Amino acid sequence: MERLPGFRDFYPEPLPDGEAWSASVRKDIFESWHNVAERYAFQLYDGPPLEPLSLFTAKSGQEIVGQLYNFEDKGERAVALRPEMTPTVARMVAARERHYKKPIKWYSIPQLFRYERQQKGRLREHFQFNADIFGEADPAADAELIAMLIDLLRDFDLTAEDFVIRLSSRNAWQDFFNQNGGDESKAYDFYQAVDKLERTAPEESEKKFQALGFTLEQVHNFIAAGEPTDELQAVLDNLAARGMSDFVKIDYNVIRGLAYYTGVVYEAFDRHGKFRAIAGGGRYDQLVSLVSGGKKNIPAAGFAMGDVVLVELLKDRKLLPEIHGNIEIYALLEDESKRPATLSMIQMLREEGWNVEYPLAPIKPDKQFRRALELGAELTVRIDDDESAVLKNLNTKIEKKMPIHELAEHLFKTICENDLE
């Protein structure tokens, strides 16, 4: 029996014949995400993986349905597996925002789902780090988010040589569009044309822009000038104060495809240009109002970073977290008569917090020893007599006999202070 196409199994370690992904890599990455978010004083939340379909169509229109895992449940509700986290967090904030002092700084690490029929070989699920700030309209909030994004990437030892945040502004594009006589009802088509500019043949882009009353040259000139707006300058100054200027540049090629962005927008890119965007975000001050049917009006900004491109990038730069076995001690069992005393010793060690493995069923001593090595254990321990045990450091090969009740203390010295004399 096979798993569904586009879904991943997470085996404990990366498969020799497969992807870089594994449960241990995922756990390391999530731990890093949690740590950085906590340093930035963001608080963890989560919502349901299954939501009413209308939550997503309210935000993105009916056209999103073609990309969803949507179905009717047994209670005849139109439901969908979440394709993104922003509508859920907007719903949650709208429901309880009066209970919170502003700004609200929240993060989450949801698994998300998209079903696009044509995408052969593309994943249909991924994990995503999501962060949002609600209730603060100042660009200081955008800068705080961008700084966290930079530190999320630096936490994996990526540097300014590896990635850059391309910073842009919906407001700047909107001003350009209005000042040059754009028709407001076609603004979204214009943003879409800009969003696809780098991936579209110039003749085609030229046609698109002329239909909207612009020339491709006008658009190119605006991008080339790259004059920061006041809000972008405030973001740049804020990041400069943090020593982060090397990680960010103004780049009006970025505009973000979705309709609901309203201010600062940005995307993180690999400097070598090998991968899709690593992360993206911006300001969406109208979204909570949209999701709450106009009842709540709270400024908001946020970004998301998926796990898939990040892992590809880390693998490319040889920065993937190393897989370390989590077994510290292997308890050897010379003969079965010693099993009760060995189990008692193992229990004592585990209660002290050590990760301990041992042979569940009788196997030969040399096989046990090989197993200890295969598992990457640092030490073996075996009962010697009623009172004492023998500890062996598998790196130094030094053995030491000691009273069983002194084991815990010796282990602390051996592993934590690297000192088995």
Add this chain to the structure above:
Amino acid sequence: MERLPGFRDFYPEPLPDGEAWSASVRKDIFESWHNVAERYAFQLYDGPPLEPLSLFTAKSGQEIVGQLYNFEDKGERAVALRPEMTPTVARMVAARERHYKKPIKWYSIPQLFRYERQQKGRLREHFQFNADIFGEADPAADAELIAMLIDLLRDFDLTAEDFVIRLSSRNAWQDFFNQNGGDESKAYDFYQAVDKLERTAPEESEKKFQALGFTLEQVHNFIAAGEPTDELQAVLDNLAARGMSDFVKIDYNVIRGLAYYTGVVYEAFDRHGKFRAIAGGGRYDQLVSLVSGGKKNIPAAGFAMGDVVLVELLKDRKLLPEIHGNIEIYALLEDESKRPATLSMIQMLREEGWNVEYPLAPIKPDKQFRRALELGAELTVRIDDDESAVLKNLNTKIEKKMPIHELAEHLFKTICENDLE
């Protein structure tokens, strides 16, 4: 817009008017689960939340479909949100078991989904700790799992006064059934009747057993005798060697409803009898064969513990993990001219690993101070002049001025050694 009935939002902290659940409680519980599993040398895995429907019907028959979130995807595949983890792990092990030395000791913390139309007010999703040992038929594997279950509960400070593992055996029941002339084709009906015995009126149980050729008295006598089989005695001896005898008792009322158990079975119960089972498991030596269409034959045993009953129990015993704000330092901003220097200082502190919050937009100093207290920060810090900062311990109220470059060292002493002189 509302979330779906039966699903939970996880706000950062428990809602004053709601359930005990929150993202922070969930994170604490998961961390405990990870730690105990690692001490027992289990390795983390995960699989897709969406699987082919046939994976679940192969194991549990068509009748399970009525309890599932199942639908047809856009590729016309019959799929279902996973209602349990065991079929997925059996599928994963069957696919790659030759790459692993036995025994395989794996754990996972999946979110699971059930749609039962009649269950008003019942949750339709929950999280579950799952652990399995593959490739070891000896009862030592069952004992290792039960010991871990005991330590998972003890890790929340639950004691032998709070819970007990009721230990039973499918083999013992099967022997009883065969020795008393039971018709093998009706064995599953018999197990079902035993499983429901404690929740069924005696007259009804009497009728059920008589239809199968037994008397209720026969069944009651077998339960009352409670003679451990050899394999159960081996489990008891193994747990006794670990000092865990107080946490386990033979109780043939337990049999586990599902068809596929083959040996030792058990359930963890609240001693006060207030809640449903906390956890349950057993041996299912045929399951990998079933899921792999007979291609692989690997003995297996495991258990699962959900988050919902556990949290109810911990709340009842006042043992829920305490909610601690994760903010250590609040940086005060006396006036906006100091923002760049303050951002620089914050960046330095965050890079040292401290969790730091500060006012994103200009607010009055007394409001900032109140915010620091509300957030549960331990310290405030503010830029004094170009060279120095003032640190204040919010518990002792002691203030200290020091050069900015000495801050990190002082903070370490203050928070880690509780010493702000």
